[in-house]
Each structure stands twice: as structure tokens, then as C-alpha cells.
Amino acid sequence: MSYEAAHANATGAGDGRPTAMDIIKDEGLVDKLQGKVFLITGGNSGIGVETARAIYATGAHVYITSRDVKKGEDVAQEIAASNPSSKGEIDVLKLELDDLQSVRQCAADFLSKSKQLNVLITNAGIMACPEGKTKDGFELQFGTNHVGHFLLIQLLKPALLASSTPSYNSRVVILSSSAHKRGNVQLDDLDFKKSGYDEWKSYGQSKTSNIWTALEIERRYGSQGLHATAVHPGLISTNLARHVDKSALQAMLASVKPFMKSIPQGAATTVWAATAKEWEGKGGKFLEDCSVAKPFDSEGMNFTRGYLPYAYDHESAKKLWEMSNNFVGTSD
Numbered sequence: 001m002s003y004e005a006a007h008a009n010a011t012g013a014g015d016g017r018p019t020a021m022d023i024i025k026d027e028g029l030v031d032k033l034q035g036k037v038f039l040i041t042g043g044n045s046g047i048g049v050e051t052a053r054a055i056y057a058t059g060a061h062v063y064i065t066s067r068d069v070k071k072g073e074d075v076a077q078e079i080a081a082s083n084p085s086s087k088g089e090i091d092v093l094k095l096e097l098d099d100l101q102s103v104r105q106c107a108a109d110f111l112s113k114s115k116q117l118n119v120l121i122t123n124a125g126i127m128a129c130p131e132g133k134t135k136d137g138f139e140l141q142f143g144t145n146h147v148g149h150f151l152l153i154q155l156l157k158p159a160l161l162a163s164s165t166p167s168y169n170s171r172v173v174i175l176s177s178s179a180h181k182r183g184n185v186q187l188d189d190l191d192f193k194k195s196g197y198d199e200w201k202s203y204g205q206s207k208t209s210n211i212w213t214a215l216e217i218e219r220r221y222g223s224q225g226l227h228a229t230a231v232h233p234g235l236i237s238t239n240l241a242r243h244v245d246k247s248a249l250q251a252m253l254a255s256v257k258p259f260m261k262s263i264p265q266g267a268a269t270t271v272w273a274a275t276a277k278e279w280e281g282k283g284g285k286f287l288e289d290c291s292v293a294k295p296f297d298s299e300g301m302n303f304t305r306g307y308l309p310y311a312y313d314h315e316s317a318k319k320l321w322e323m324s325n326n327f328v329g330t331s332d
Contacts, residue, residue, distance in 0.1 A: 003272075003290040013237075013262040018290060020054035020267035027276055031087050033058035037116045037163070038274070039156070041065045041095060041149065042124025044072040047233055050267035051123060051274075052090065053079045058275065059087040063110060065095035065124065097124055097148030098134040100328060107155035117159040119274050121173045122149040122210075131197040138327070139191040141199075145206035149174070150213060151328040157226070164225030169281050172228040173273045174214045176286065178303075180207040181296065184310045185320060208310065211286050212317035213324075218284030219314070220321075220332065227283030229273045232293065235259055235304055236266035259304055286311055 006017045024030060038055050042048040043064025052064050056079050066072030072092035080090055093109050096102035110117070125145045134143035153172060164170040183204025189195055192202065210230055217228035237260065261268075272290045273279055286293045286307050296306030310316070325331055 007289040007291075010258055012258050013260045013265065017261065017265050018268045019262070019264035020050045020271040021057065021264065023268050023271045023290070024054050024057050024275065029058045029275055031057070031059040033060040033275070034087055036060040036118045036168070037063070037114050038119045038121065039063040039065070039093075039110060039117060040121040040123055041097070041152070044068070044075045044092075047236060047263055047267040047270065048123045049075055049079070050264045051121060051270050052076075053082065054267060054271045055274070056080070056088040056090055057083055057086055060118075061089040061091075061114070063091050063093055063114075065093045065106060067094070067096050069094045095124070095152075097144045097152075098140065100134075100136050100148065100151055103148050103151045104155065107152060110156065111159060115159060116163045117156055117170070118163050118168065119171045119173065120153065120156055120160060121175075121270060121274055122152070123175045123270065124149075125175060125206075127179075128199040128203050130199065131192075131202075139197075139202060141202045141206045142190055142209065145203075146209035146213070147324060147327055149210070150324045151330065153213070153217070154325070154328065154330040157221070160226050161221065161224055166225075169225040169227055171274060171279065171283070172214065172217055172226070173270055174210045174228060174230045175270065176210040176214075176230040176232055177203075177207040178232045178288065178305060178307075179204050180211060180311055181303075181306075181308050183208065184308075185209055185212065185316060187316065187319060187323070209320060211307075211311050212313070212320050214286075215284055215312065215314060215317045216321040219318075222283060225281075227279070227281065229279065229283045230286045231269050231273050232286070232288040232305075233266045233269055234261040234289065236261050236263055 043052040044066035056062050076090045093106050095106040132140035160170040183201035185205050185208050214228040214230040293307050
């Protein structure tokens with residue numbers, strides 16, 4: 001059964017839709033990426049763990065980041081123990097995305113260990129949390145989900161570009177969400193001082209920002225062998241929803257139960273974007289269910305799928321990129 005057919009026949013978590021490890025096996029990549037280097041943010045929990053587990057099976061050298069290094073090391077040991085025959089390696093880096101100094105230190109730590117980076121997966125994030133600020137004064141969700149990752153991408157971009165070869169272009173896979181439909185990017189009110197804070201509009205803004213970052217990487221660096229895609233992993237029950245009202249969350253999950261994914265299924269589209277031959281040498285798309293997402297149709301599509309037109313607002317994406325450079329002190 002094709003991936004598209006499997007998703008069309010969704011019945012709930014653990015059904016016939018592919019898992020992250022299924023993608024690796026279908027692509028024939030078990031122990032075939034020895035010598036390649038992947039970095040996955042937030043690889044210590046949720047779909048980040050299953051993403052790392054699948055990539056580790058390719059024989060690549062996998063770096064995962066964690067706010068808590070001990071927790072990250074426990075996960076790394078569990079992944080290695082679960083696949084003792086893998087020729088891969090796995091290491092842990094400390095990263096707190098709401099602190100730009102931590103981002104800089106993480107990038108420096110990585111580059112002290114490896115000058116090579118073939119694929120960067122920005123998986124970590126927060127969702128629908130109470131209003132707050134990062135250590136550098138950015139609105140918490142925008143600052144964590146977008147600004148922190150933007151700086152990491154910029155700091156690791158030279159390694160990504162240098163590691164790209166004609167036969168194996170470098171990739172950035174950016175975790176976004178169907179929840180980008182909750183909010184466009186308010187370029188003149190990123191911190192909601194004018195409009196007032198709303199946790200879902202804030203989350204939506206940060207996820208739209210993630211899509212725009214992928215568009216800009218592709219526009220600016222695709223011709224140099226660095227490509228990017230944005231990914232909606234699907235509906236998965238993880239600790240990402242820890243800030244959401246429990247009763248509201250249960251009601252929402254009950255209404256979309258057939259579309260829910262297991263955690264290994266939730267990591268599948270990320271792994272597909274990061275490893276599939278289909279994405280060699282190209283990018284600039286928003287992906288879901290192991291396919292390119294379609295425009296949202298309010299009458300014919302479940303609200304958890306599809307994208308709104310502003311997801312591909314290239315002019316605004318360019319503006320946000322330039323603003324983000326100013327925010328973190330980088331340039332192109």
C-alpha cells in the first residue's frame with residue numbers, strides 16, 4: 001500500500017500508516033548512511049526520540065539536543081541498546097532554545113566535535129503555553145520555536161553548505177504544524193502588545209514562521225546544495241500538549257481520534273523529509289502524511305490537514321528572515 005493510500009485509510013494511532021522506521025526500511029537505508037551526520041533538536045522526548053531512533057538505524061552519526069543532558073544521555077543509551085547491530089553513533093548536546101547564549105554554545109559544542117553536518121532537524125518546541133518571555137526578551141513561543149532555531153540554523157549553515165555534495169545535498173527539516181492556520185505572522189506585533197496575547201495565535205504565528213524559514217533557506221541556498229522543508233507531523237499525544245486545558249484537550253482528541261498517530265507514526269514525515277530519495281536536491285515545501293500538503297479546503301478536508309495561502313507568502317518570509325537576522329545579530 002502506498003503512503004497516500006495508507007493515510008486515506010486512517011483509523012487511529014497504530015493503524016497501517018507508516019512509522020519512522022518503516023520509512024528507513026522502505027528507502028533501503030538501514031546502515032547505508034555511515035559517514036553522514038544528523039543533528040536533531042529535542043531528540044530526548046516525544047517524536048524526537050523516534051526520529052533519532054530511525055536515523056540511528058541508518059548507521060549515521062546522530063546528535064540529539066536536550067535541555068537536560070542526563071535525560072538526553074539516558075535516551076541515547078536506550079536507542080543504542082534497542083539496536084545493538086546498528087553501525088551508528090549517538091551523542092548529546094545541551095540546548096535551551098529560549099536562551100540565545102545556550103544556542104550559541106550548543107552550536108560551538110557541535111562544531112568542536114564535527115565540522116560535517118548533512119541534515120539538521122529542528123524538532124524541539126513548545127505549544128499553547130501561558131504568556132512569557134525568553135531570556136532575550138522575545139515572546140516565548142515565537143522566541144523558542146522560531147528565533148532560537150533561526151540562530152542555530154545560521155550558526156550551522158556554513159557546515160551544512162560545506163558538507164553538501166552533488167550526490168548528497170544537505171537538508172534542513174523544520175517541524176511546523178497544521179496549527180499554523182491558527183495565526184499568520186504579525187510582523188508589526190510579534191509580541192502581541194497591540195492585539196493582546198492568545199496562546200493559540202502565538203503558537204500559530206511561530207509555526208507559520210517555521211514554514212517561512214524553510215521557504216527562505218530554499219530560495220537563498222537551494223542553488224548551493226542546501227535545501228529545506230517544513231513538516232506537519234500529525235496529531236500525536238505527547239507532552240507538547242502539557243499546557244493545554246485537560247478537558248478541552250480530551251474533547252479535541254476524541255473528535256479527531258481516527259486521525260491520531262502513534263509517536264513512531266508521528267515521526268514518519270520528518271524522517272521521510274530528512275532521508276527519502278524523493279527530496280534529494282529539492283525543498284521549499286510544506287509536508288504532511290509523507291506527502292506534499294494540499295491547500296486547506298474547509299468543506300472537503302479535516303481541519304488538521306492542509307495549509308492556508310499565507311504559508312507560501314514568499315515576500316513576508318523574506319521580511320521575517322531579515323528581521324530575524326537583526327534579532328540575533330547574524331547576516332547573509
